[in-house]
Amino acid sequence: MRNALLRAGAAGLVFVLFAAAAEAADPFPPATLGEARSLRDRALADDTGYELLRSLTTEVGPRFAGTAGDARAVAWAVAKLRVLGFKNVRAESLNVPHWIRGEARAEIVAPWPQQLVAVALGGSVPTPSEGLEAEVVPVTSLDELKTLAPGRLKGRIAFFTRRMEKTRDASGYSPAVAARGRGASEAAKLGAVAMVIRSVGTSQNRIAHTGGQRMDDGVPPIPALAISNPDADMIEQQLASGRPLRLRLRNTSQWADSARSANVIGEIPGRSLKDEVVVLGAHLDSWELGTGAHDDGAGVAIVTAAAKLIGETKWRPRRTIRVVLFANEEFGLSGAKAYARAYGAAIERHVLGLESDLGAYRVWGLSSRVPLDKLPVVRAMQAVIEPLGVQFTGNEASGGADIGQLRELGMPVMDLRTDAAPYFDLHHTANDTFDKVDPQLVRQNVAAYAVIAYLAAEAEGGFGRAPKAPKE
Amino acid sequence: MRNALLRAGAAGLVFVLFAAAAEAADPFPPATLGEARSLRDRALADDTGYELLRSLTTEVGPRFAGTAGDARAVAWAVAKLRVLGFKNVRAESLNVPHWIRGEARAEIVAPWPQQLVAVALGGSVPTPSEGLEAEVVPVTSLDELKTLAPGRLKGRIAFFTRRMEKTRDASGYSPAVAARGRGASEAAKLGAVAMVIRSVGTSQNRIAHTGGQRMDDGVPPIPALAISNPDADMIEQQLASGRPLRLRLRNTSQWADSARSANVIGEIPGRSLKDEVVVLGAHLDSWELGTGAHDDGAGVAIVTAAAKLIGETKWRPRRTIRVVLFANEEFGLSGAKAYARAYGAAIERHVLGLESDLGAYRVWGLSSRVPLDKLPVVRAMQAVIEPLGVQFTGNEASGGADIGQLRELGMPVMDLRTDAAPYFDLHHTANDTFDKVDPQLVRQNVAAYAVIAYLAAEAEGGFGRAPKAPKE
Numbered sequence: 001m002r003n004a005l006l007r008a009g010a011a012g013l014v015f016v017l018f019a020a021a022a023e024a025a026d027p028f029p030p031a032t033l034g035e036a037r038s039l040r041d042r043a044l045a046d047d048t049g050y051e052l053l054r055s056l057t058t059e060v061g062p063r064f065a066g067t068a069g070d071a072r073a074v075a076w077a078v079a080k081l082r083v084l085g086f087k088n089v090r091a092e093s094l095n096v097p098h099w100i101r102g103e104a105r106a107e108i109v110a111p112w113p114q115q116l117v118a119v120a121l122g123g124s125v126p127t128p129s130e131g132l133e134a135e136v137v138p139v140t141s142l143d144e145l146k147t148l149a150p151g152r153l154k155g156r157i158a159f160f161t162r163r164m165e166k167t168r169d170a171s172g173y174s175p176a177v178a179a180r181g182r183g184a185s186e187a188a189k190l191g192a193v194a195m196v197i198r199s200v201g202t203s204q205n206r207i208a209h210t211g212g213q214r215m216d217d218g219v220p221p222i223p224a225l226a227i228s229n230p231d232a233d234m235i236e237q238q239l240a241s242g243r244p245l246r247l248r249l250r251n252t253s254q255w256a257d258s259a260r261s262a263n264v265i266g267e268i269p270g271r272s273l274k275d276e277v278v279v280l281g282a283h284l285d286s287w288e289l290g291t292g293a294h295d296d297g298a299g300v301a302i303v304t305a306a307a308k309l310i311g312e313t314k315w316r317p318r319r320t321i322r323v324v325l326f327a328n329e330e331f332g333l334s335g336a337k338a339y340a341r342a343y344g345a346a347i348e349r350h351v352l353g354l355e356s357d358l359g360a361y362r363v364w365g366l367s368s369r370v371p372l373d374k375l376p377v378v379r380a381m382q383a384v385i386e387p388l389g390v391q392f393t394g395n396e397a398s399g400g401a402d403i404g405q406l407r408e409l410g411m412p413v414m415d416l417r418t419d420a421a422p423y424f425d426l427h428h429t430a431n432d433t434f435d436k437v438d439p440q441l442v443r444q445n446v447a448a449y450a451v452i453a454y455l456a457a458e459a460e461g462g463f464g465r466a467p468k469a470p471k472e
Numbered sequence: 473m474r475n476a477l478l479r480a481g482a483a484g485l486v487f488v489l490f491a492a493a494a495e496a497a498d499p500f501p502p503a504t505l506g507e508a509r510s511l512r513d514r515a516l517a518d519d520t521g522y523e524l525l526r527s528l529t530t531e532v533g534p535r536f537a538g539t540a541g542d543a544r545a546v547a548w549a550v551a552k553l554r555v556l557g558f559k560n561v562r563a564e565s566l567n568v569p570h571w572i573r574g575e576a577r578a579e580i581v582a583p584w585p586q587q588l589v590a591v592a593l594g595g596s597v598p599t600p601s602e603g604l605e606a607e608v609v610p611v612t613s614l615d616e617l618k619t620l621a622p623g624r625l626k627g628r629i630a631f632f633t634r635r636m637e638k639t640r641d642a643s644g645y646s647p648a649v650a651a652r653g654r655g656a657s658e659a660a661k662l663g664a665v666a667m668v669i670r671s672v673g674t675s676q677n678r679i680a681h682t683g684g685q686r687m688d689d690g691v692p693p694i695p696a697l698a699i700s701n702p703d704a705d706m707i708e709q710q711l712a713s714g715r716p717l718r719l720r721l722r723n724t725s726q727w728a729d730s731a732r733s734a735n736v737i738g739e740i741p742g743r744s745l746k747d748e749v750v751v752l753g754a755h756l757d758s759w760e761l762g763t764g765a766h767d768d769g770a771g772v773a774i775v776t777a778a779a780k781l782i783g784e785t786k787w788r789p790r791r792t793i794r795v796v797l798f799a800n801e802e803f804g805l806s807g808a809k810a811y812a813r814a815y816g817a818a819i820e821r822h823v824l825g826l827e828s829d830l831g832a833y834r835v836w837g838l839s840s841r842v843p844l845d846k847l848p849v850v851r852a853m854q855a856v857i858e859p860l861g862v863q864f865t866g867n868e869a870s871g872g873a874d875i876g877q878l879r880e881l882g883m884p885v886m887d888l889r890t891d892a893a894p895y896f897d898l899h900h901t902a903n904d905t906f907d908k909v910d911p912q913l914v915r916q917n918v919a920a921y922a923v924i925a926y927l928a929a930e931a932e933g934g935f936g937r938a939p940k941a942p943k944e
Contacts, residue, residue, distance in 0.1 A: 058709040061586045114533045114763070117902065205677050206762070206902040230905040234763075237530040237906070290678070291586070291706075430589065430678040433702040434709070 027377040032458050035313055036384045036451050042309060043447035049305030050439040052080060053298060053360070057291040057434040064288040065328035066098030066259035073284050077264035077300070077325050084308045086266030086323065094338040096328040098259040099123055101288055102252030104225050106196065108235065109133060111243040116231040118196070119208040119289065120253040121180060121224040122331050123215075127194070131250035132223075134193050138239060142178055145186050154191035157247055158183065159198075159235065166202040169365075170358065170420035176200045177211065184224035185215045194223045194249055198232035203425040206230050210287050211428050212331050223251045261285070261327040263335045266304075268311040270320040270457060277322040278456045279411075280307055280449065281336075281355035281403045283329030290432030294423060297434075299356035300325055302442065306449035310457070317457030319351055326402045329357070336402035340409060350411040352456040352463050355400040356449060358418045359427075360441050363448045365393035365417035369407060371464040378414070381455045385448045393417060395467075412463040414456075416448050499849040504930050507785055508856045508923050514781060515919035521777030522911040524552060525770060525832070529763040529906040536760040537800035538570030538731035545756050549736040549772070549797050556780045558738030558795065566810040568800040570731040571595055573760055574724030576697050578668065580707065581605060583715040588703040590668070591680040591761065592725040593652060593696040594803050595687075599666070603722035604695075606665050610711060614650055617658050626663035629719055630655065631707065638674040641837075642830065642892035648672045649683065656696035657687045666695045666721055670704035675897040678702050682759050683900050684803050695723045733757070733799040735807045738776075740783040740793040742929060748791040750928045751883075752779055752921065753808075753827035753875045755801030762904030766895060769906075771828035772797055774914065778921035782929070789929030791823055798874045801829070808874035812881060822883040824928040824935050827872040828921060830890045831899075832913050835920045837865035837889035841879060843936040850886070853927045857920045865889060867939075884935040886928075888920050 028036075056076060063073035074091050081089045099122060106118035136159045137152060139145055145158070160179040165172030177200050184195040199209035208228045215221045227235075239245050264284060270276065282299030286292020307321045326335030343350070352370075366385065368378045375395065382392045398404050399413030407413045426432045456463070500508075528548060535545035546563050553561045571594060578590035608631045609624060611617055617630070632651040637644030649672050656667040671681035680700045687693045699707075711717050736756060742748065754771030758764020779793045798807030815822070824842075838857065840850045847867065854864045870876050871885030879885045898904045928935070 054709065058706065059584045061584065112531045112533065204903075204907050205679065206905065207678060230903075230907045233907045234530065234905070237526065431676075431702075433678065433706070435676050435702045435705045 027380045027459060028455060033384060035315070036455050039309060039313055039454055040384060040447045040451045043306070043450045044443050046305070046309060046443065046446065047439060048308055049301040049446045050442045052304055053293065053301035053437060053442065054434060056297045056300060057293050061291045062288040063284065063286050063292060065096040065261055065285050065331050065334065067288065070261050070285055074262045074264055077284055081264065081266035081304065081323070084304065085311055087269050089266040091262035091264050092338070092342065093260055093262045094327055094334055095258045096261040096334045097332055098256040099331065100254050100256055102126065102254060104251040105249070106225060106227055107248050108238060109246040109248050111238055111241055111245065114234055116234065117206045117208050117228040118225045119210045120251050121210055121226055122212040124213070124224040124251060124253050125221040126253055127223045127249050127251045131248050132193055133246060133248040136235065136245045136247050142182060142186055145190060148190065151191070153187055155193055157194045157196055158187035158192045159196045161198055161232065161236065163198060164200050164202055164424060166421050166424065168419050168421050169417065173200070173424060180211050181213050184213055184222055185219050188215065188219045188222045192222060196247065197226050199226045199229050201424050201427060201429060204229050205431065207429045207431055209428045210289060223249060225249060225251060261334065263327050263339055264325040266323050268307050268316065268321040270318050271316045272318040274320055276319040276349050276351050276462065278319055278351055278453050279322050279324055279353040279403065279406065280453055281324045281326060281353060282357060283335065283402055284325040285328045285330055287330055287428050289430040291434060293432050293434045293437055294359035295427055295432055296329065296357045298360035298437065298442065302356045302360065302445045302449055305446045306453055309446065309450050310454050313454065317454050319457035321453055321457055329402055333401060333405065336405040340405045344409055347406065347409045347411055350406060352414065353399060353403040353406050353411050354414045354416060354452060355403040356416065356445065357400050358420055359423040360437050360445055361419040361423055362441055363388065363390050363416050363418050363445055366390050366414060366452070367393045367397040367417065368395050368414045369397040369399065369466045370395065370412045371467060374463050377459055377463070381452055384451050384455065388444055388448055390448055407466050410465040412466045414452060416452065418445070499852045499931060500927060505856060508927050511781060511785055511926055512856060512919045512923045515778070515922045516915050518777070518781060518915065518918065519911060520780055521773040521918045522914045524776055525765065525773035525909060525914065526906060528769045528772060529765050533763045534760040535756065535758050535764060537568040537733055537757050537803050537806065539760070542733050542757055546734045546736055549756055553736065553738035553776065553795070556776065557783055559741050561738040563734035563736050564810070564814065565732055565734045566799055566806055567730045568733040568806045569804055570728040571803065572726050572728055574598065574726060576723040577721070578697060578699055579720050580710060581718040581720050583710055583713060583717065586706055588706065589678045589680050589700045590697045591682045592723050593682055593685040593698055595685055596696040596723060596725050597693040598725055599695045599721050599723045603720055604665055605718060605720040608707065608717045608719050614654060614658055617662060620662065623663070625659055627665055629666045629668055630659035630664045632667065632669040633704065633708065635670060636672050636674055636896060638893050638896065640891050640893050641889065645672070645896060652683050653685050656685055656694050657691050660687065660691045660694045664694060668719065669698050671698045671701050673896050673899060673901060676701050677903065679901045679903050681900045682761060695721060697721060697723060733806065735799050735811055736797040738795050740779050740788060742790050742792040743788045744790040746792055748821050748823050748934065749794040750791055750823055750925050751794050751796055751825040751875065751878065752925055753796045753798060753825060754829060755807065755874055756797040757800045757802055759802055759900050761902040763906060765904050765906045765909055766831035767899055767904055768801065768829045770832035770909065770914065774828045774832065774917045774921055777918045778925055781918065781922050782926050785926065789926050791929035793925055793929055801874055805873060805877065808877040812877045816881055819878065819881045819883055822878060824886065825871060825875040825878050825883050826886045826888060826924060827875040828888070828917065829872050830892055831895040832909050832917055833891040833895055834913055835860065835862050835888050835890050835917055838862050838886060838924070839865045839869040839889065840867050840886045841869040841871065841938045842867065842884045843939060846935045849931055853924055856923050856927065860916055860920055862920055879938050882937040884938045886924060888924065890917070
């Protein structure tokens with residue numbers, strides 16, 4: 001800088017001083033930003049992520065907590081992390097609940113018999129082995145349950161009709177999913193013998209969507225099924241006749257003893273602040289209906305490939321990048337809770353966390369949850385991925401289902417937000433398979449995750465602690 | 473015309489003579505064309521077709537030949553034709569084969585176990601009740617079977633891998649469907665224990681496509697299944713490892729005694745040439761997996777609504793419009809063959825036939841199979857539906873599967889060609905349901921069919937006999 005000042009004529013002086021001030025305010029030195037850009041561009045030409053996902057979906061496939069596929073996935077992940085050069089690779093054992101899907105069937109008995117496409121919701125109890133038959137009472141929401149005449153649900157099947165809205169920001173999911181999670185429990189309290197919901201998904205395929213649900217303690221459990229959207233339409237078409245509609249349901253799912261699974265962890269050690277970690281999370285388990293390609297094989301592949309590419313930078317970043325492939329996100333967050341228990345005492349050394357769990361669709365937004373004085377750092381990070389089409393979208397990041405558990409302990413988080421519109425066409429369905437994955441979008445995701453993780457692992461002074469979320 | 477000539481001055485004479493010549497060449501009087509245009513425009517604002525389809529799919533649903541649904545469909549059709557004012561409504565009984573689908577399962581046993589989505593192809597025999605397991609031999613086509621080393625298929629499963637191409641004109645179907653129809657028979661001759669095909673369909677849904685297939689006489693039958701396109705991709709991903717791939721199949725389909733069904737017929741009697749008929753065909757049966765909305769509930773609805781609207785014109789056309797809702801198109805053309813037997817002697821009085829059996833998608837083409845001197849008549853008919861986006865596409869019409877049986881007896885035919893690209897995403901699958909039907913496109917179809925049938929029933933002198941098709 002001194003030489004530059006001496007060389008500058010009177011006309012250039014103001015400009016040079018201004019540039020110097022700007023440089024001082026820049027959270028990252030130019031060489032670091034240059035390395036981040038180079039990392040980004042290498043990621044855009046690298047198929048490590050896509051090939052990992054091909055391998056996971058082809059050689060392991062479905063990997064629901066507690067199943068043989070889950071155990072194979074843990075072994076697969078340990079082997080892959082080792083082959084890719086990760087350090088401190090380990091599988092940290094933990095208990096997971098074990099629910100066995102069995103088979104679900106649903107048919108309209110009256111007014112006009114029709115077979116429906118149904119799946120059990122996670123945790124559902126079975127019907128009696130001969131099935132059960134009852135009249136359907138359509139309701140739009142949990143709130144509407146409270147407005148039903150007393151006894152209206154007694155001995156009947158509650159049918160939740162709410163359609164999920166298709167949006168880029170996933171905002172349609174949360175209002176639609178409420179009935180899935182609590183509908184059976186609330187309906188059982190009113191005497192219902194079963195719950196059936198319209199799939200919490202946006203496709204018009206004859207493919208039903210599964211997902212977790214649970215009964216409140218003390219409520220006698222009832223079977224909980226989802227039917228595909230066209231089948232929900234069929235019920236509504238028949239109900240429009242004004243005639244009573246009777247369903248026959250049969251479901252053979254059952255609970256087994258809890259089983260063992262593991263969080264699989266691997267690290268790219270930092271070059272100086274080895275004990276400080278940036279956590280890249282994804283979940284290794286999946287529902288059993290598809291091969292968990294987008295949910296969350298994509299996340300596993302994206303964060304693993306991103307960390308691997310960071311390990312190949314000329315100077316590894318100062319902090320450690322820790323990839324955590326969480327066990328059993330889908331059916332109770334077992335892995336995230338176990339990680340929080342195991343590492344909660346060391347939470348101060350968790351500088352930042354982010355997870356990938358919204359599919360390998362186009363990343364369009366970066367949000368953060370950091371102290372406000374750290375926002376210039378976030379903006380400097382976002383500037384490197386802006387050429388990928390990623391805008392800054394605010395300081396209300398959640399961290400996602402798994403990493404969110406650590407955010408609650410104070411760890412700052414960022415969310416890379418993917419296009420949720422196509423995601424909820426196949427989320428939690430048999431359609432979540434590798435053929436639906438676009439290799440170019442995997443690369444775009446890997447590039448974005450690699451840049452953010454790399455710069456977080458370099459950032460001078462870290463990100464402090466996450467501001468408390470407004471009550472959620 | 474005389475008055476006009478007298479009134480014309482010298483300057484106008486040539487024009488008037490020219491107009492007179494053009495008028496003499498016009499196959500239809502202006503009043504008839506006006507009525508056709510008015511019919512077209514009324515059809516575009518009428519939902520008779522869409523509501524018929526809603527009723528058929530909701531109140532009857534699947535209606536595979538020989539099933540209870542098939543019998544309900546016949547009763548439904550007789551009642552609807554009567555209510556809509558058709559005359560001579562009748563159900564003409566006939567025999568249909570009766571095959572019962574049962575359940576099909578397929579899974580990869582090695583190298584990496586995975587469940588696949590499978591359906592039996594129509595007519596398939598069952599596997600042994602415990603299933604069968606064998607190595608897979610991938611082949612791209614029937615021709616490639618001939619190039620296999622002797623004994624290569626013995627005790628193995630032939631897996632036909634050909635992908636169907638998505639095109640507007642349905643040209644991808646015929647090359648892809650060859651293996652479905654004859655693959656099991658040809659593979660069995662080479663010692664295969666089963667056949668599995670990639671679905672003959674263009675969607676990437678985990679939904680498999682069914683369809684007819686048959687074994688040659690004297691060949692010991694083997695099970696014939698289709699798997700969804702993503703599942704075929706899965707097999708190909710695993711085969712790419714170079715390891716032998718073993719499938720386990722289980723199928724419980726079976727043949728039952730032949731059953732009774734019926735062609736359902738109704739007429740809009742002509743005002744003068746009552747004995748001459750224009751036949752509007754569609755098939756009443758469907759496969760059992762969906763509700764036969766596009767295939768061929770749409771056709772039933774479209775031709776019925778078109779004829780009903782023709783019956784409401786100010787002057788009914790001179791010839792009779794006969795709607796024929798054929799039995800069992802899907803599994804052997806039983807209805808079309810029975811009709812040809814019953815009415816073959818009267819084929820000379822069948823002036824023209826057309827059918828709707830490619831879904832309620834946008835009509836974009838009209839083709840004909842008429843003597844060349846009748847092409848100006850066809851062009852005059854097409855001109856009335858050109859505002860609907862319908863072009864003339866040549867004189868090579870087939871008539872379709874059912875009406876084509878009558879074309880072979882000499883009846884001229886026309887094809888209204890719909891957009892086949894979306895059709896083969898759901899054709900013969902569980903996804904063929906009412907929610908996939910666009911009411912506006914039903915109207916566009918009804919308008920096109922109504923205009924063509926109306927003008928055919930008016931056309932001076934008819935259309936002669938169909939020129940022989942080049943060998944197909």
